[in-house]
Amino acid sequence: MLVIILNEVKKVIYEHAHKTYPQECCGFLYGTEHPDRTIILSKPVDNTQKNEKERRYQISSLDYIKAEQFAIQNNLALLGVYHSHPDHPAMPSDFDTQHALPFFSYLIVSIVNKEAKEMNSWRLNDERKFVEEILVSKQKTIPQITLNQEVHYG
Numbered sequence: 001m002l003v004i005i006l007n008e009v010k011k012v013i014y015e016h017a018h019k020t021y022p023q024e025c026c027g028f029l030y031g032t033e034h035p036d037r038t039i040i041l042s043k044p045v046d047n048t049q050k051n052e053k054e055r056r057y058q059i060s061s062l063d064y065i066k067a068e069q070f071a072i073q074n075n076l077a078l079l080g081v082y083h084s085h086p087d088h089p090a091m092p093s094d095f096d097t098q099h100a101l102p103f104f105s106y107l108i109v110s111i112v113n114k115e116a117k118e119m120n121s122w123r124l125n126d127e128r129k130f131v132e133e134i135l136v137s138k139q140k141t142i143p144q145i146t147l148n149q150e151v152h153y154g
Contacts, residue, residue, distance in 0.1 A: 001132045002036050002135060003036075003132045003133070003134055004136075005107070007137060009039055010136055013109060017086075018115075020047070023053040023054055024047055024054065024056065024083050026045060026047050026059055027045050027081070027082050028042065028081060029079045029080040029081065033077050037079060039079055045060075046060075047059075082106075083108060085108055085109070086112075087111070087113075089118070090108040090109055090110035090120040091120060092122055106121065106123065108122075
């Protein structure tokens with residue numbers, strides 16, 4: 001499977017991972033499904049994990065509700081979640097795989113000494129995961145989408 005991500009979105013995710021290092025960052029991925037899964041927007045959220053933020057992330061139920069509302073209000077699909085792996089490879093851990101939801105793309109950024117090293121994406125399948133090919137697009141925006149900024153993350 002192919003997932004396309006705008007270069008500007010990739011930069012925002014890398015900056016978020018840099019800012020939160022050595023803790024894991026997390027956020028939502030929005031975009032369109034047709035003809036290919038295309039990520040045109042990311043929204044950072046707080047990592048609400050109580051312990052071990054250096055190796056775990058958690059997104060609150062309220063943030064998931066707000067993410068769904070944001071997608072509906074902006075005629076976008078909530079395509080998945082991103083998070084960072086400080087000083088570890090950009091591959092899903094057993095914990096990541098066990099807590100994944102079907103349909104979502106899970107984008108992982110490896111960040112070492114505050115520098116983003118690699119990005120991978122994956123989705124669940126019958127074997128519990130498969131890697132998606134990432135294509136980074138230089139296109140800056142999708143012109144037909146105007147965002148409704150009324151849903152706020154906290």
